[in-house]
Each structure stands twice: as C-alpha cells, then as structure tokens.
Amino acid sequence: MSVGGARRFARLRQSLLGRRYWQRYRFASGNDVKLLRSGDEFFAALIERIDAAQSDVVLETYIFCNDSAGQAVSAALLRAVSRGVKVRVITDGIGTERLEMFNEWTLAGIEHRIYNPHLFGRFGFSRTHRKIAVVDDQFGYCGGINIVDDYENNGEKLPFRRWDFAVELHGPVVADIRQAFDVQWRRIRLGHRPLESLQPDLAPTTMASLGTLRRRRRNRNETLWAGGQPCVAFVARDNLINRRAIEKAYLTAIGQARSEVLLANPYFMPGRKLRRALMFAAERGVEVKLIIGRKEFRALDYAVPFLYRALLKAGVQIAEYEKTMLHGKVAVVDSNWGTVGSSNLDALSLMLNNEANVVLVNDPSIGALREAILAAFKDSRRIDEARYEARPAGERLLNWLAYTAYRAAMKLLTVGGYD
Template identity: 60%
Template sequence: MSKYLPFSHDNQLALLYLGENYFTALVDAIDNATHDVALETYIFEADEAGENVSAALRRAAERGVKVRVITDGVGTSRRLPYIEAWHGSGVMHRVYNPHLFGKFGFSRTHRKIAVVDHEVAFVGGINIIDDYNGGGGLRMDDPRWDFAVQCRGPVVAEIVMAFHIQWLRLAPGYLGTPFRHRRRGQRARLHAPYAGQAAFVARDNLHNRRAVEKAYLMALGRARHEVWLANPYFVPGRRLRRALTQAARRGVAVHLLIGRKEFRLLDTAVPWLYAKLLDAGVRIGEYDMRQLHGKVAVVDDVWATVGSSNLDALSLFLNHEANVVVLDDPVVIQLRDHIRAAFAQARRIDPARYGERSRWRRFRQWAAYRLYRLVMKVLTRGTYD
C-alpha cells in the first residue's frame, strides 16, 4: 500500500468522543444484532462498562446471534469473571498470545474494533473499561480523552475481514495465515472527490508491518497548511519524526499534543526528541489535565485518523493495531476542534527554556531515551529505528 490506501466512499461516519458515548452506541448496536457480533479489544475490564458490554454480548448469544470475542492475554486478565458466563450463553472467546511471550512472540493485539451484522463497525482507541477507571483500584477525577468512529458502508467489509483473519490465527492448531487479503487501493489524495471516504488500516506482523506508519507518512508528506496530532506515547521512528520536521520547515503549522504522567520512563525519555522538532518549528504541548489516551490526527482539515495505534515502537513495529482514515467528512472538523481545544489547555514547550535545561536533566532524558530505544530494539528484533 505504498502509494495507496483502500478507500471506499459513501460511508456514514460518526465521531464518538469519550467511552460513555462509545459504550452507549456499542451496546445499542449489539442489542439490535440479528446475525453476527465480533469484538476485539486489548482490555476488557470487570467494571461497570465491562459488565454492560458483557451483558449485551450474552443477550445477543442467547437469542441465537453468533458472538465472537478476542481479548489480549496480557491486557485482559485471564481471571475475567465474565468468561464462564460467556461460555454458558454461547459467546465464543479466543485469547491472543495468552502469555507474555507466546507463539506470536512478544506482540499483543492492541486493536479496539467491533462489528455488528456486517453493517455497523466501531474503530478507535477505547478499551472496554470505564472512563474513570484508572486501574489498580484508582478512580480518576476526569474521563479519559479518547475517541472511536462508528462506520456504516463499504469500509465495514474491510473491518470484518481483519477480524476474520485474526480469528483464524487464534484457532487451535494454527500454523500460518492460509491467504493474503489483497485490497484494491485508491491514491491517498488529501481532497476526496466523493462523500464519506474512509479506509481501514490494520497493522500486523505478517503482511502489513508498516501500514499505520505509511498512512501517517503519506498524509504528512502531502500536508500544506496545518497538522494536529495527539498521542499519549510519542516515540516514533526516524521516518515519522523526519516527516514532521520536513512539514514544519516547508511552512506547515505542525501541532503535537503529547500525553504525560502515565509512565515515568516515557515522561523522561520523550522530551529528548523535542530538540529537532522545536528547531524545525513544530509546536509541542504536554497535556496532563487528564489521561490523554486518544491516538488521533488531522491534516489540512480534510484528512483524519482515529484508532488504536500509539506513535511508539510497540504500536508501529510490533503490536496488532487498527485505525480508520477519513477524508473530507464532518468527522475531520469535529476531531480537529477536540484536539485544538486540548492543545489550548496543554503546557506549551518554549524552545528557549527547553534549550536552557540543566546538564543533569539533559543527561537523564538522553539516558532514558537510550534505554527505551535499546529495549525496543530487542523486542522488535531491530525493526525499531
């Protein structure tokens, strides 16, 4: 898919902001299912959100709907209390890589997708976990900043196929993917000639190793006016960092919103990458008003992506991820407004103050980044650059 993405048009798309709105739409779709429900998630938590979704899955299975669920072996507890009830009601459940290191290596399924009756699908960054659940029994004061897109139309078929392939991979006795899904792509122009253009971009370790990264690179390479990019873990490889700096140097207003206060190592390592970005004119904001979990971007008010892929080594080079790319749709402007509002609340990185930081601080940032890079080089078998 070097120059092309599998765009289809005449899709009906809706942006879902925060888990509360996502879960309402998801449960409603499952409750109206008549044939098939498929759900894949990294985290399925035993809390109010998890109970509501689990109950909807059971209700669907009990009325004869084919229900399949994929959870990750690390992201979701193997002691999840719903599993026995799922089996009793007919919900089929498979686990991706049940152990930290398994037959799929160290990779995780980090995707958050759901499809109902091959008619409506959901793609985004929202796990099956309550908006205020901070993990470890902690309750957050504010909901996670996150998004999903509800899709109807031709793009749903691509999402169905991605789930189907993943389901086959997890079948007992799996030895290898028996086929490669070949998709007809359209050139990734930033101005779409049709309404409701959308493309589903799935990353795996077989045939689509750099799919998400390439989608970003194509959009950034064609950017002419403005970029808004928000991500909780910003440690991309050299190609993506270079694309951001090149865009800024040719006059594009590049805004980078980065999450903070979730992992101490990343909080220390990520600022080491600011120097070249700031020199090129990239505007950086660190956001810690609440947990920034959205993995989203908007380019020139016509291109947008929403999905599960962080801009770090694990998401770009190891884990299974899923994003949707949207062109010339109201979703793009809605998403831009959300990112812009969050950026206005963020702490701006001043280039002068950044350059004056102490030698000790510079050393800590350098050491943290080098440690992160070394570990990721090992885990990704050298593909992280």
C-alpha cells in the same frame, strides 16, 4: 524471534509482496461516519447496536475490565447470544485478566479466544492492541477506547474522563473491519495468518503491472485529497504483510500537508522517518501542533522530552496534556484528512502490535475531530524552546539515558527494525 526466523520471515514477506497482496488498504465511499468522543458515547452506541443485533456480533479489544463499563457490555453480549445471535470475542492475553465473566460467556455460548496468552508466546512479544467491533456486518467500530470505565485507571479515579475517540461506521468499509477480525480469529487457532486468508490475493503479477497499480493507487489517493467525495479506509497492521501500513498512512498525509498538521498521541516515540516528516513539514511552513500524553509510564515521561529539541528547532509546536489521561491516537491534516485508531506512535504499536486505525478523507466528522484536538492543545502545557534548553544538566542527562535505554530495548524486541 531468532535471527534465522527473522530471515525466513523476511523471505516469506518479500515473496508475498511480489504478488497482489501488496495493497495494504483501500478507500471506500458511501460510508456514514459518527465520531464518538468518549467511552460513555462509545459504550452507549455499541450496546444499542448489540441489543438490536439479529445474526452476528464480533469484538476485539486489548483491555476488557470487570467494571461498570465491562459489565454493561458483557450483559449486552449475553442478551444477544440468548436470543440466538452468534457472538465472538477476542481479548489480549496481557491486556486483559482472566475474568470470572469469561466462564459465564462460555456457558452461555459466547465464543472467546485469547491472543498470545503469555508475555512471550507463539506470536512473540506482540499484542493485539486493536479496538474493533462489527454488528450484523452493518455497523463497525474502530478507535482507541478499551472496554474500561472512562474515569478509572489502574484502580485510581481520574479527575476527568479519558481523552479518547472511536468512530461508528456504516457502509462498505465495515466489510474490511470484519475481514480483519475473521483473519485474527483463525490466526489465533492456527498460528500465523492462515493460507486461505491470502488465497484471494495470490494471483501473480509482473513487476511492471505492479508498478502501474501502485502509481494508480497513489494518483487516486492524491485525487481524493484534492476535494473529492468523502471516503474511508480501514488500516490494520500485523507482523506478516502490513507491518508499516499505519506508519505509511501517517507519512503520506504529513508529506502532502500544505497548511496544518494536528497530532495527539499518548506515547510519542516514533522512528526517524516520522519525526523527520513532522520537521520537514514545519520547515516548509506547515503549522505542526503535537500533543503528548504524560503520567502513565514514568520511563516515557523521561525519555520522550529527549526528542523535543530537534522538533522545536524545526518549528513544531509541542504541548503536554495533563488534565487527565490522554489516550486518544488521532490526527488531522489540512482539515481534509483524519485518523482515529488504536496505534500509538511508538515502536510497540508501529512495529510489533496488531493495531487498527480508520483514515478519513473529506469526511464531515474531520471538523469535529480538529476542534477537539485544538481544544486539547489549549488545555495543555506548551513547551517553550528557551525554557527547554535551560533545563538542568541532570535532567538533560536523565532524558538521554531514558531515551537510549528505550531505543536499545525496542531495537532488541524488533530485531533491529526500530530506528
């Protein structure tokens, strides 16, 4: 995006933020949540719902592979469309190859659109990294699991299935997932977010009333944390209005933590705000455990350790997971707040890509997610502060160079937004 384009974008965003569209997500009670702990569980649940679909199926994913998992999901979609179900699929232009099965979809009647077909396309460098689906407006899915075999990674066999999660949702929150898909579907055809998708939220409001609404939302969220009924929020980020929605959800949860923060993420390169939030939590006595994935992108394997020093000194416990590919983007705070989604904690996910997370508050499934994170922490290699500080000078220099190069590249791609 050019400097002039960035300024016009900022003015448009500011004008919209002065209206009711400022609210980035809402909590809804009365939802059934099922935690899915692997691709095998996710695909089985999704295919079962697709095979029972009567009217409508929508699916958006970053990766759709022509492997055993992809072929099984594709077959279910074809069965659905053959009995009159409307089926729409969005895949990413870089994450997913141009597969032969897409021609079969078109001939069968499946509608398929590709988000940003080129590396630098009409939506800049951004990708749709979301993994969402809705069946008959009754069942929704959100998580980090692509349509790819659990044991395959770039043609290599993994020793164990990916460590990854999704959730199946049934209840009011499904409407928010469906709306996000519909907006993306129209956006691919028309360009940036179509005006009609904003119309319901364009009623003017005064700054005083806006402040009151924000205070009410903040107080309501704090009440939910205090031990109220289970509720769920679907949190999507885009590059127009909800640019920092997922990051702010993390910051709010970590900032309110009283006893424990558990966080697992494959690409841990957040900006200063999120790193400071974790350090401040540890310094005030909160037990902070961070699990980081490795051995997928060599550059990050060298860059991420540069961040360890400040985190370790603040009391954050860090472990690197090498048992298999850690792909889950999950967190639990104080056993009553949890998130499952597609957003990595790096510049691309937090500031460029279209992402989607589900935030759970006081939901029974949080306990199972917490146990899974703690088990993974035990299976990981703990970073010892003394041994970390004793690294050879060459390794320390390599970490600094890799981090500096990454930071410079991300500041360029985000037009200076990454800090």
